Amino acid sequence: MAPEVLDRFAAEVAKFPEAGKQSAVMALLAIVQQVEGHVSLQRERDIAAYLGMAPIAVHEVTTFYNMYNQRPVGKFKLNVCTNLPCQLRDGAVALAHLEKKLGVRMGETTADGLFTLQQSECLGACADSPVMLVNDRTMCSFMSNEKLDQLIDGLRATTSEGPKA
Numbered sequence: 001m002a003p004e005v006l007d008r009f010a011a012e013v014a015k016f017p018e019a020g021k022q023s024a025v026m027a028l029l030a031i032v033q034q035v036e037g038h039v040s041l042q043r044e045r046d047i048a049a050y051l052g053m054a055p056i057a058v059h060e061v062t063t064f065y066n067m068y069n070q071r072p073v074g075k076f077k078l079n080v081c082t083n084l085p086c087q088l089r090d091g092a093v094a095l096a097h098l099e100k101k102l103g104v105r106m107g108e109t110t111a112d113g114l115f116t117l118q119q120s121e122c123l124g125a126c127a128d129s130p131v132m133l134v135n136d137r138t139m140c141s142f143m144s145n146e147k148l149d150q151l152i153d154g155l156r157a158t159t160s161e162g163p164k165a
């Protein structure tokens with residue numbers, strides 16, 4: 001791994017007493033994802049070795065939280081909540097609309113590499129359904145088909161803007 005990444009690892013580990021350095025595992029996974037876009041099995045092994053953990057223990061963290069990408073994703077990762085409360089309020093409708101608009105199935109990435117569509121567990125905003133998260137950061141509520149269209153078109157537009165004069 002690059003020296004800058006190792007420096008960032010060290011800064012996170014330094015926040016914990018030596019005996020508890022494994023507590024930095026989530027932060028280290030987040031750093032890897034930020035730098036490389038996803039967390040590969042090799043990087044899980046690297047982190048395990050760095051923290052003195054079993055690789056399977058790191059893998060358990062990566063696979064428990066769906067914000068960690070286990071494979072490359074598109075420029076925009078769209079996580080649509082499909083848990084029961086959202087299903088009762090058009091969560092599945094929103095997912096189906098995005099599948100149709102983007103021409104991909106849930107879990108897939110568009111051919112142009114722009115969008116990855118995923119379902120997610122409860123995002124803690126059931127009353128705002130349909131809800132979704134863009135790139136693990138931006139929460140979008142009450143996503144009617146019309147709002148979904150606006151969102152996708154708007155995100156696409158941000159990638160096609162030419163250089164500013």
Ligand code: FES
Binds near residue numbers: 084087127
């Ligand atoms: S079930 Fe979708 S936000 Fe809670």
